[in-house]
Amino acid sequence: MISKIEIQTQMISAVEYVKKTNPMAGSVTNSVTINLVANAQLAVGGSAAMVYLPEEGEFLANAGGATYINVGTILPIYEETLPQMAKTLYENKKPWVLDPVAIGIGSLRTKLLFGFKEYKPSIIRGNASEIIALAGLWGLSGGTDESNVRGVDSTDIVTAAKTAAVALAKWTGGAVAVSGETDLITDGSVVILSYGGSHFMEKITGAGCSLGGVATVYLTGASSLIAALTASSVYNLAGSRAESKVDAPSSFQVAFLDELYKATPAEIAANPFEIEAV
Amino acid sequence: MISKIEIQTQMISAVEYVKKTNPMAGSVTNSVTINLVANAQLAVGGSAAMVYLPEEGEFLANAGGATYINVGTILPIYEETLPQMAKTLYENKKPWVLDPVAIGIGSLRTKLLFGFKEYKPSIIRGNASEIIALAGLWGLSGGTDESNVRGVDSTDIVTAAKTAAVALAKWTGGAVAVSGETDLITDGSVVILSYGGSHFMEKITGAGCSLGGVATVYLTGASSLIAALTASSVYNLAGSRAESKVDAPSSFQVAFLDELYKATPAEIAANPFEIEAV
Amino acid sequence: MISKIEIQTQMISAVEYVKKTNPMAGSVTNSVTINLVANAQLAVGGSAAMVYLPEEGEFLANAGGATYINVGTILPIYEETLPQMAKTLYENKKPWVLDPVAIGIGSLRTKLLFGFKEYKPSIIRGNASEIIALAGLWGLSGGTDESNVRGVDSTDIVTAAKTAAVALAKWTGGAVAVSGETDLITDGSVVILSYGGSHFMEKITGAGCSLGGVATVYLTGASSLIAALTASSVYNLAGSRAESKVDAPSSFQVAFLDELYKATPAEIAANPFEIEAV
Numbered sequence A, B, C: 001m002i003s004k005i006e007i008q009t010q011m012i013s014a015v016e017y018v019k020k021t022n023p024m025a026g027s028v029t030n031s032v033t034i035n036l037v038a039n040a041q042l043a044v045g046g047s048a049a050m051v052y053l054p055e056e057g058e059f060l061a062n063a064g065g066a067t068y069i070n071v072g073t074i075l076p077i078y079e080e081t082l083p084q085m086a087k088t089l090y091e092n093k094k095p096w097v098l099d100p101v102a103i104g105i106g107s108l109r110t111k112l113l114f115g116f117k118e119y120k121p122s123i124i125r126g127n128a129s130e131i132i133a134l135a136g137l138w139g140l141s142g143g144t145d146e147s148n149v150r151g152v153d154s155t156d157i158v159t160a161a162k163t164a165a166v167a168l169a170k171w172t173g174g175a176v177a178v179s180g181e182t183d184l185i186t187d188g189s190v191v192i193l194s195y196g197g198s199h200f201m202e203k204i205t206g207a208g209c210s211l212g213g214v215a216t217v218y219l220t221g222a223s224s225l226i227a228a229l230t231a232s233s234v235y236n237l238a239g240s241r242a243e244s245k246v247d248a249p250s251s252f253q254v255a256f257l258d259e260l261y262k263a264t265p266a267e268i269a270a271n272p273f274e275i276e277a278v
Helices: A004-021 A034-043 A054-063 A078-091 A107-119 A128-137 A158-172 A199-203 A207-219 A224-243 A249-262 A265-270 B004-021 B034-043 B054-063 B078-091 B107-119 B128-137 B158-172 B199-203 B207-219 B224-243 B249-262 B265-270 C004-021 C034-043 C054-063 C078-091 C107-119 C128-137 C158-172 C199-203 C207-219 C224-243 C249-262 C265-270
Strands: A024-028 A047-050 A066-070 A096-099 A123-127 A175-179 A183-186 A190-194 A273-277 B024-028 B047-050 B066-070 B096-099 B123-127 B175-179 B183-186 B190-194 B273-277 C024-028 C047-050 C066-070 C096-099 C123-127 C175-179 C183-186 C190-194 C273-277
Touching: A004 A207, A004 A224, A004 A265, A004 A273, A024 A034, A024 A054, A024 A078, A024 A207, A034 A047, A034 A207, A034 A249, A034 C199, A034 C249, A054 A078, A054 C107, A066 A078, A066 A207, A078 A107, A096 A207, A107 A128, A107 B054, A123 A128, A123 A158, A123 A207, A123 A224, A128 A158, A128 A175, A158 A175, A158 A183, A158 A190, A175 A207, A175 A224, A183 A224, A190 A224, A199 A224, A199 A249, A199 B034, A207 A224, A224 A249, A224 A265, A249 B034, A249 B249, A249 C249, B004 B207, B004 B224, B004 B265, B004 B273, B024 B034, B024 B054, B024 B078, B024 B207, B034 B047, B034 B207, B034 B249, B054 B078, B066 B078, B066 B207, B078 B107, B096 B207, B107 B128, B107 C054, B123 B128, B123 B158, B123 B207, B123 B224, B128 B158, B128 B175, B158 B175, B158 B183, B158 B190, B175 B207, B175 B224, B183 B224, B190 B224, B199 B224, B199 B249, B199 C034, B207 B224, B224 B249, B224 B265, B249 C034, B249 C249, C004 C207, C004 C224, C004 C265, C004 C273, C024 C034, C024 C054, C024 C078, C024 C207, C034 C047, C034 C207, C034 C249, C054 C078, C066 C078, C066 C207, C078 C107, C096 C207, C107 C128, C123 C128, C123 C158, C123 C207, C123 C224, C128 C158, C128 C175, C158 C175, C158 C183, C158 C190, C175 C207, C175 C224, C183 C224, C190 C224, C199 C224, C199 C249, C207 C224, C224 C249, C224 C265
Parallel strands: A024 A047, A024 A066, A066 A096, A096 A123, A123 A175, B024 B047, B024 B066, B066 B096, B096 B123, B123 B175, C024 C047, C024 C066, C066 C096, C096 C123, C123 C175
Antiparallel strands: A175 A183, A183 A190, A190 A273, B175 B183, B183 B190, B190 B273, C175 C183, C183 C190, C190 C273
């Protein structure tokens, strides 16, 4: 099993790489939180670009170091854009992050999410209910076809999604990050629990979406597991720090983005986590 | 006529219900202020979900405790999404809020807003010019076909919209909230004036849209009149409090959302209002 | 050559006009930064309205004092909306601002941007790479067909775009504003360098887009050159002031919008700039 110190060394490299190279990470992401996703990506040192059209999605898929697909708000054109983009990413061995927001709402969303199975996203990020529902949709263990997704919120706790997360990671060969009070990250062989964060995360929209966007930025220069863990770590660190300075959600969001920007590679790697074999 | 104390008791119940149950209120809303709408809904204790597609709109209409339709930015697909959604809401007796933003711009907007007449929104929220124009479009008294809507801004004062607001409320059997320096809320039998707020409300985009979103959240657990008044009251309270702490609009927006979150049920019910028979 | 004092007098008039008349400036702009564009337009004293549909774009083109077209995120309907809108603006002699964001990504974006050549935008605002690429697309001197645009970022410095900016301004008969560490504004006969700003501008998304939106507001009451310079000046002033008060990007954005609101006509005109003949 990979050692904690080795993981931390790789996390530091990932953060330093991003801060030095300002890598471009393109996205098709939802309109509710699109601004927060971009600002979070910029705060950690990355560069953001968002598009809607098939041809433009393919352009970003090829041009970016890693790409983010978040299905939070589906537009009609996505029926063309997203499968084409995911296919390009998979065939060109380009890493990408999937956020299956609100899985279960609408047949196009379901069709798109089902279709991503064969294009094996490098990182899947969601709350517990979304991860369980995606495993169910893909016919993997730990999944259920009776979704507990309620709009964009989770009604399951993170540990309940462990089996589903491991199964998804084994299928994709990448990593899965389950967001919750404690975050669970797995690559199918190890399970990492990342601690910290803030109760205010649930009182602003887009904490999860922007975490997916930041994981995409780190994925331009790190493995799926390291990118997912680094993103969760900087979120947990910045969340804790921001919470200590404010008493309400909007101030929290400002302070949180500020702390994302301020967090150093060593501080991010030192954010508490535990690792265990699957 | 309903007494002030009875109204306040119901307002307290509405706020407590939302804070305890975190009710889901789905929206189709405009892209300019969509993030603020969601964050305002979360700040008062609700849950938000935004969609574009017909089938997804119908899903939210059925799944949510109440639903918000804001026509601020029209996409081509709305020609299908919005009528279908409004029909579902009406036929299933699900409460919903309409914000007729920028009524008068474009024939599809006009067609959609005209079509909503038969689906009787539980709450209509707008500025004075929008309320007068909607009454005109629906052929009700107090309306005019010579709109004074200028883009998204109002050129009429709230009291000038009283006749139109009462006529609209009588038609729908719900409530109408006219936003302005003083807010006017009516259910067709009583007219309530709600005081407070801030001049900075006009210096940020989305104060009105997010008020509609918050009214939708309260509508999951209260009557149309109470939900509309409670939303106006928390806005007027949070606006006044925020204004006292800042000297410019962007700081105001942050402080305002913070105060939305902090306002207690009793404080919201105690925000100044006056009630009179129509 | 126009004198500095004459320019400053016109800048003061432009800012006063906007603060007094609250002019409406409609936009079709990208979804990533649409909220910031609107809030920046409101902060300086203007009024904002954003649409997507062809007929609505034409409505705003006719109704507004000036109009903003920003191609940052292209939707399928823009194939109809944008050419029709630009044609209306040109034929009705209505001033308008073009922001050729991410020129080079996708064939529809290229086709739309190429088509704008004949409709001669009053102001073109972009970073150095975008200005060079647009001059190239339009077959003007200083342009290149080998774009250095990387997503939405520039890899060229402002002075490298001087020839292209002058050529574009001569073609349109309007002004071109190149954003960078120092901003370059030209009307084809004079070149003005505007100083100030903040390194945090690159750490938030939408500094450029919202500058285009604010230039549009000033264009309702000033010449192309004065509007472009006034917008750059208030951005440089507010950026410098905001930077002195914060230590991270999200606090910067809040402080920056606040300073946009607070800046007086005289202060904006006094922000450092230099003028030279082409």
